[in-house]
Amino acid sequence: MGASDTNVMGKSVRRKEDYRFLTGAGQYTDDVNPDRHTHAYFLRSPHAHARIRGIDTSRAKAAPGVVAVCTSADLEGVNGLPCGWLITGTDGKPMNEPPHPVLAKGKVRHVGDPVAMVVAETPNQAKDASELIDVDYEVLPAVVNCVDALKRGAPQIHDEAPGNKCYTWALGDKAAVDAAFAKAAHVSKLDIVNNRLIPNAIEPRAAVASYDRAADGYTLYVASQNPHVERLLMTAFVLGLPEHKVRVIAPDVGGGFGSKIYLYAEETAMVWASKRVGRPIKWTAERSESFVSDAHGRDHVTRAELAMDKDGRFLAMRVHTTANMGAYLSTFASCIPTILYATLLAGQYTTPAIYCEVTAAFTNTVPVDAYRGAGRPEATYVVERLVHQAGVDMKLPQDEIRRRNFIRSFPHQTPVALTYDTGGYDACLDEAMRLADVKGFAARKAEAAKRGKLRGIGYSSYIEACGLAPSNIAGALGARAGLFEAGEVRVHPTGSVTVFTGSHSHGQGHETTFAQVVASRLGIPVENVDVVHGDTGRVPFGMGTYGSRSLAVGGTAIVKALDKIVAKGRKIAAHLLEAAESDIEFADGKFTVSGTDRSKTFGEVALTAYVPHNYPLDKLEPGLNETAFYDPTNFTFPAGTHVCEVEVDPDTGVVEVVAFSACDDFGNIVNPMIVEGQVHGGLTQGLGQALLENCVYDAESGQLLSGTYMDYAMPRADDVPSFNVGTKVTPCTHNPLGAKGCGEAGAIGAPAAMMNAVHDALAAVGVTYIDMPASPHRVWRAIQAARA
Amino acid sequence: MYAFELHKAKSVADAAALIAKTGGKALAGGQSLVGAMKLRLAQPGALVDLSGIAELRGIRREGGAVIVGAMTRHAEVAASADVKAAIPALVALAEGIGDRQVRNMGTLGGAIAHADPAADWPAAVLGLGATVITSKGRHAADGFFKGLYETALAGDELVTAVSFPVPRKAAYAKFRNPASRFALVGVFVAQAGDGAVRVAVTGATATPFRCAPLEAALAKSFTADAAKAAKVSANGLSGDLHASPEYRAHLIPVLAARAVASL
């Protein structure tokens, strides 16, 4: 379609940003090279757990090219890194929140914990000098597994967290659940490990910090998903700097997946040091450094039980989860296995009673926080693996057990605090089954058997809560920040538009999607709209991009600003057309006196606003520039069904995903091509978790064994099938775009569908349970064990 | 990476002299060496670049053998019509190494001198009973690979070429490590012109080895069934995140059978 078309809603407009990305003109943090800049290198702990008896930096300070060496002793007046969410435990007490020093103080608590920062003329000089820092470590026993960490006698990681416990938290009516279990006709049970993942954005974390003496202000370029939040946390909680003296710019960012939401130690230390050093400081993580310093994802150990009546109707669900927090609380760590997890355990089902108890533990591992899906993949995995097991136990077809329990009337209040506004679960299931040609499965399975392969099919009917979040609800649940979004629409005198959004694009294509929203509402060509994001110096405010919130919340803030633009434009047009304001209609880029052919174009009105010669100056300010903040009234609830087909080679244990069909309901869709791309990416990450990725620490030494791509298996293009995707639409009822969000759905729904397919295939050889990732070795072992 | 000197050698003799003089290392495709240097695991003070030495490149048929120069890139082997006609198994092996970028840079000489326990080329060298030709003489395949990253080469000895005898039949089956895509286990089976069978295994231990039970089984009957029925002991095989010794022991006959079945 032609981009100059103004009727662009729902159309696959080519991504405006791709020209710059594909021609190498993107501007990433590592492309920022201020004059006279220096380079930072972080010396990291080689031990999982050790006391620091002393640090001698004298040799490093004398090394060639060294400008400064800092340790925690130098960081006077610098506080620890904060956690943005307070969880209150079942005991009524706040969670244990041990300090998270910017540079290790007294102790190191995971391999990769930063101990010192070296600033030098070149990256190599900084790194060379770091090898001259003498750290006297007293190595302590380490614990990496969250269940082990809670056992009596486990090594103590923080004095402030006895027994390594962060909190025990619960949601739901325990008594009602226990009563339902007592009268259940059948109970299905699973013990589930949700494997720990290491995020791997193509662009590693990077930062450039500088201090301007003339302005007495700081500028930080950082690969971040939410520059305003980064600034707020860094200035108000850690460095004590005036917020208006710090400008944070997150320029082009090459992927985040959650790992770039957080305030990290590195950029904080660099901002602090930039004034002392008097020169800009730059740092770009090496890949092996990212593995031990970017917040990891998932890492749950769960026992889940589902009570049913004799017909397979769900009566109650009981879930006990132990969640690994890592060595320190990362920015949003505490809310992931609680608020974003337990609340999703109703899934798409009418289950009347649910009780979930979560214990979070500290371990000698990298901090764990949100990773694409954040809590919701873990919840979906529990629910959909359990529903699969229930189908097997009750001898019901997998679609039938789901249909017997689907929610069909909306709004629906779940027993775990959420109110689903709308949905259409049968429609997605039907369409996914059609896309998957479920009818032909038996024939395909028989044909595969002739080739010696075990073929299986698996379903996952997932739901997620997106559009984070109503600030008052989040606040009541412990959030220490608001979760609204801001947008500013600046109409230029000639009618073109610059939009400033607090959402951030690090691959999602907001520069196109948001421009489509603006172009279609104002009736102007999409190329007349530019979207600016990621700069606290230009954008009024922002909470950033995560939790599939950008269109539903950030897009709505823009719509609210557009409403103000149109309202003011109507006043200007009424004046120009000498008509009553109430008689002015705005459509297709024109203000028209209703019932007449008298009109003014949007461009004419814009020009008048800035050249107010004939203008009601006594009643109206000139200019056409509006800002809006939008705080959602509810979460949005994208949902859908994924159907996966696998073939297992019993000789080698290799699982091949031979077909994958997904039907998702994301509400209204602005750009189908972008949405499909988001789904493909999410499904691929889901496949990574289900079949390939596994973060493994040595249980004794606490060393990261999967510390490079030699051992950490990322999905590659030839690992994934050609995805079969479709959508169904029930528009979100509480935002004007009717949008729900699509960024995480793939990663949320896919793992359960894949693992259910693997279980279906392996049932033929007697395997009843296997954890992710279903690697060849693990599958082969399960087959051997079942045969023995 | 630490600082180092870079020398460009003009001939094999020049390269050997430079290495002896500087105590440095030969630089071939850099696909193993440069990575190790970036991680600061290797820190040679000098590198001697072999890429300008014409005599180290190229593939030729000589009597009953295919001779591949040490600086021949994996991609060149994969694209060679001569190799395809004589020993198609080598084409398949070279095509299965790493990715396009790695194949365009990595060399046969570098691969066997490096002797990574999970590398593919050592399986072919051992499986075909090839001869490693060096700046100092010749090495038979048996005995060339001595241990983890260890070969029979002296410190200043350069591989110049490998002579692969043309077999009656040969095939390579590789089971890729899901993360690195090196060989978790790779099995090279060959039946020589005189009917003798050799089976070489890479990826399963610190050094590639010839697998006696498979050689015996295939000497009796060169069939997939015979291979699959062979029993390989897990004793002494490597265990790691991706495979236990038992799993590797199981995969060896499975892969040998697949290699034979592909012929």
Ligand SMILES: Cc1cc2nc3c(=O)[nH]c(=O)nc-3n(C[C@H](O)[C@H](O)[C@H](O)COP(=O)(O)OP(=O)(O)OC[C@H]3O[C@@H](n4cnc5c(N)ncnc54)[C@H](O)[C@@H]3O)c2cc1C
């Ligand atoms: C991403 C990636 C994936 C890979 N996948 C695979 C795979 O699937 N299978 C596989 O087998 N390999 C794989 N490799 C390794 C690759 O094949 C390398 O090319 C090979 O191991 C080394 O060859 P090189 O020419 O790059 O040698 P270099 O890295 O230059 O040198 C390696 C070592 O050999 C020495 N050396 C080089 N040439 C000579 C010579 N002529 N005489 C004496 N010593 C010499 C060097 O001094 C050095 O010690 C992969 C590498 C990468 C980076």
